[in-house]
Amino acid sequence: MALKPLNIGLVGYGFMGRTHTNGYKRVNDFFPELKHRPVLKAVCGRSPEKVQAFADQWQYESVESDWKALIARPDIDAIDICTPNNSHAEIAIAAAEAGKMILCEKPLALNPEEGERMCAAVEKAGVANTVWYNYRRVPAVTMAKQLIDEGKLGKIYHYRANFLQDWTINEDLPQGGEALWRLDAAAAGSGVTGDLLAHCIDTALWLNGSIKDVTAMTETFVKERMHTETGKKEKVTIDDACAFMCHFENGSLGLFESTRYARGHKALYTLEINGHDASIRWDLHDLHRLEYFDNSDEGRLRGWRSIHVSDHSGDQPYMDKWWVPGLQIGYEHTFVHQVADFISSIDNNTAMHPNFRDALETQQVCEAVLESAKVGTWKNV
Numbered sequence: 001m002a003l004k005p006l007n008i009g010l011v012g013y014g015f016m017g018r019t020h021t022n023g024y025k026r027v028n029d030f031f032p033e034l035k036h037r038p039v040l041k042a043v044c045g046r047s048p049e050k051v052q053a054f055a056d057q058w059q060y061e062s063v064e065s066d067w068k069a070l071i072a073r074p075d076i077d078a079i080d081i082c083t084p085n086n087s088h089a090e091i092a093i094a095a096a097e098a099g100k101m102i103l104c105e106k107p108l109a110l111n112p113e114e115g116e117r118m119c120a121a122v123e124k125a126g127v128a129n130t131v132w133y134n135y136r137r138v139p140a141v142t143m144a145k146q147l148i149d150e151g152k153l154g155k156i157y158h159y160r161a162n163f164l165q166d167w168t169i170n171e172d173l174p175q176g177g178e179a180l181w182r183l184d185a186a187a188a189g190s191g192v193t194g195d196l197l198a199h200c201i202d203t204a205l206w207l208n209g210s211i212k213d214v215t216a217m218t219e220t221f222v223k224e225r226m227h228t229e230t231g232k233k234e235k236v237t238i239d240d241a242c243a244f245m246c247h248f249e250n251g252s253l254g255l256f257e258s259t260r261y262a263r264g265h266k267a268l269y270t271l272e273i274n275g276h277d278a279s280i281r282w283d284l285h286d287l288h289r290l291e292y293f294d295n296s297d298e299g300r301l302r303g304w305r306s307i308h309v310s311d312h313s314g315d316q317p318y319m320d321k322w323w324v325p326g327l328q329i330g331y332e333h334t335f336v337h338q339v340a341d342f343i344s345s346i347d348n349n350t351a352m353h354p355n356f357r358d359a360l361e362t363q364q365v366c367e368a369v370l371e372s373a374k375v376g377t378w379k380n381v
């Protein structure tokens with residue numbers, strides 16, 4: 001049976017533009033049950049030469065240099081937003097009003113107020129929507145969710161997560177502009193809180209439920225940097241590092257830390273959950289492994305197991321789509337999985353998560369964290 005086309009209009013063709021496009025290209029090869037096929041209809045970027053070069057390399061059918069023109073095209077079904085954070089709201093709201101499906105990069109918005117308007121727009125339009133919190137779709141993390149939902153951990157006491165990098169230690173690094181918009185709060189909204197902790201928070205809300213309140217500290221280690229757009233030294237307004245504690249609604253305690261000043265760490269996302277009966281641990285650098293400690297194991301053999309999540313004969317999530325047991329997959333597959341789940345939700349008219357509303361909750365936690373760090377007291381989410 002011929003697959004129905006799902007015409008994609010991609011806005012922004014940087015790091016995420018590539019991961020998503022790879023997902024669109026691969027998905028039907030590995031998920032043959034899907035009823036739609038993504039078609040790389042158009043990519044949008046401000047520089048006509050660069051966007052054409054991207055379109056040629058990745059095989060997009062056409063280019064646009066204005067996202068409004070892309071949204072106005074009747075041959076586009078879904079808008080994929082891969083631009084810096086300060087453009088998500090405007091593009092998403094316009095896309096929803098035009099009746100397009102939307103796949104938006106994280107964080108959802110610059111702040112909860114923008115996020116609320118985005119949710120209202122997609123809900124009013126009734127369009128399919130998702131936010132690319134892709135770590136939910138690492139098979140080992142998906143399996144952690146299954147184990148928790150089955151009650152294997154028992155009552156949860158602790159949730160701990162880190163996201164550590166070291167790429168901004170150099171004080172000569174400028175801020176702002178094409179490559180360094182993440183260092184400019186006007187474009188990014190915040191520093192590590194919205195960029196990195198947002199991932200940790202999304203996973204935590206999914207695995208362990210809502211967060212009630214937070215207390216946080218942030219630091220900006222380098223106070224001034226040259227701004228690439230003005231050519232002048234300007235105050236740095238992002239958080240370089242952030243740590244926060246929180247109470248989850250289920251009574252467990254949370255501890256989160258993120259920084260771009262952890263020398264030696266490039267993208268170390270780790271999480272650990274301790275329950276009454278069992279604990280789990282996961283590390284992005286070893287993403288195909290889930291560590292698991294089960295207190296009910298026979299005493300002599302009790303210890304941390306390192307489960308290589310690659311064996312679909314044991315029902316390990318997503319792995320029946322790939323190779324033979326024992327062969328692992330990687331980072332890019334999480335985006336293939338997200339595309340597959342999004343298409344499956346369209347095929348079967350089922351809910352897709354995380355959607356804008358789910359991502360708004362993460363945004364609200366980020367806001368409470370930043371607010372708490374500013375005023376130095378606990379903040380309700």
Ligand SMILES: NC(=O)c1ccc[n+]([C@@H]2O[C@H](COP(=O)([O-])OP(=O)(O)OC[C@H]3O[C@@H](n4cnc5c(N)ncnc54)[C@H](O)[C@@H]3O)[C@@H](O)[C@H]2O)c1
Binds near residue numbers: 014082084085107134
């Ligand atoms: N899910 C993840 O793990 C993950 C990882 C990295 C980035 N992100 C998110 O993805 C988004 C993009 O990040 P990135 O790392 O791909 O950035 P990037 O700097 O590599 O790419 C951004 C792209 O947007 C383009 N752009 C900027 N303004 C535009 C406009 N007005 N119209 C059209 N194009 C425009 C830039 O030219 C560039 O092609 C951000 O929101 C970021 O937070 C998510």
